[in-house]
Every structure is written in C-alpha cells, then in structure tokens.
Amino acid sequence: MKTSEHSGWRKQLFDFVSYLRGTEDAEWQKERRLSFLRNEQKVVLATIAKIEKEYADAAARHDPLAERMIAAYSLPDWKKMAGKLASEIYYLETRDEMAAGITPEQIERARAYPLENLLPEINKQGYALCINHDDAKPSMFTRGNFCYCFSCQWTGDSIAVAMKLKNLTFPNAVRFLAGG
Numbered sequence: 001m002k003t004s005e006h007s008g009w010r011k012q013l014f015d016f017v018s019y020l021r022g023t024e025d026a027e028w029q030k031e032r033r034l035s036f037l038r039n040e041q042k043v044v045l046a047t048i049a050k051i052e053k054e055y056a057d058a059a060a061r062h063d064p065l066a067e068r069m070i071a072a073y074s075l076p077d078w079k080k081m082a083g084k085l086a087s088e089i090y091y092l093e094t095r096d097e098m099a100a101g102i103t104p105e106q107i108e109r110a111r112a113y114p115l116e117n118l119l120p121e122i123n124k125q126g127y128a129l130c131i132n133h134d135d136a137k138p139s140m141f142t143r144g145n146f147c148y149c150f151s152c153q154w155t156g157d158s159i160a161v162a163m164k165l166k167n168l169t170f171p172n173a174v175r176f177l178a179g180g
Contacts, residue, residue: 030092033092034089034092034093037085037088037089037092038089040085041082041085041086041089044078044081044082044085045082047078048075048078048079048082051071051072051074051075051078052072052075054071054072055068055071055072055075058071076153079153080153083153094169094170101171102170102171102174102175106174106175106178107159107174107178109177109178109179110158110159110162110173110174110176110177110178111145111157111158111159111177112145112158113145113158113162113177113178114145114158115142115144115145115146115147115158115161118158118161118162118165119131119142119147119161121138122142123138126141126142126143127139127140127141127142128140128142128147130149130151130152130154131154131161131164131165132149132152132154132164133149133151133152133154135151139151139152140154145157145158147161158177159173159174159177162176162177
C-alpha cells in the first residue's frame with residue numbers, strides 16, 4: 001500500500017469519526033455518561049456494603065484481627081472510587097448551573113471564608129464533629145479553611161462545608177460565602 005493511499009484512508013476514517021461526533025447531541029452524551037456512572041456507583045456501593053458486612057460478620061465471630069483486616073483490605077480503595085463517581089455525577093448534574101456568573105475572585109473569597117464561622121464547635125486542637133456522618137466525638141480535623149475527617153475520610157474547604165451544612169449548590173455556596 002502506498003503512503004498516499006494509507007493517508008487517504010486514515011483521513012476518510014478521521015472525517016467519518018469527526019462527522020459522527022459532530023452529529024451527536026451533547027445532552028444525549030451527558031445522559032449516557034450519567035447513566036453509566038450511576039450504574040457503576042450502584043456496583044461500587046454494593047461492593048462496599050458486602051465488604052463491610054463480611055468485616056462485621058468476622059468481628060461477630062471473633063475472628064482474629066488479621067483475618068478481619070484481610071476482609072476489609074480493599075475497602076478504602078472502593079470508598080475512594082465511590083467518592084470519585086459521586087463527584088463526577090454531581091459535576092455533570094450541576095455543570096450548567098455552575099457556570100452561571102461565578103467569577104474566580106468570588107471563588108477565592110469564598111474559599112478564604114473562615115471555617116470557624118461555619119462549623120458549630122471546633123475544639124482547641126482543631127477538631128470538630130464531622131458534618132458528613134453522625135459523630136459521637138470530634139473526628140474532623142480543621143486547619144485554615146480546609147477540613148478532613150479521620151473516620152469517613154471526607155475532605156472539603158469552606159465551600160464544600162457550606163454546601164453540606166446549608167444544602168446549597170456550588171454557585172449559591174460561593175455567593176453565600178463571598179457575600180454576593
């Protein structure tokens with residue numbers, strides 16, 4: 001095959017793929033991606049529940065700690081994957097709304113908002129009750145305008161905390177914290 005024939009074939013294929021991509025509806029693509037992500041999320045959450053049940057059953061049987069740890073070894077990876085899926089789903093569901101008139105300066109002002117004004121009680125060591133789950137004792141560490149929960153691994157800045165506590169969308173949380 002000559003080089004010119006080869007490049008002509010590749011160009012035709014490229015043009016065809018470009019045509020297909022151009023004819024697809026962006027909203028359809030978004031819905032297909034959301035459908036895929038939601039299905040993946042169901043699988044991941046079911047796997048997490050199965051691992052947690054196996055661990056709880058092993059604890060109830062008083063199995064040695066090493067065996068229980070083996071049962072729960074992959075749990076942090078599955079929880080991380082669940083968090084990533086939830087983040088992408090949230091982003092896809094709200095990305096059109098997110099672009100609604102929020103400037104980078106407003107986002108910076110919102111991120112600079114002190115966590116002490118949002119969280120009810122932060123002790124002297126910088127710990128507070130986690131806002132992501134029921135907490136008996138403080139497990140969420142705060143420093144500056146960021147926080148991290150050592151129990152559930154939830155992490156966030158002032159914007160994420162405002163979104164969680166006040167049930168706000170990203171743009172509304174930015175406007176609330178930036179004073180706009």
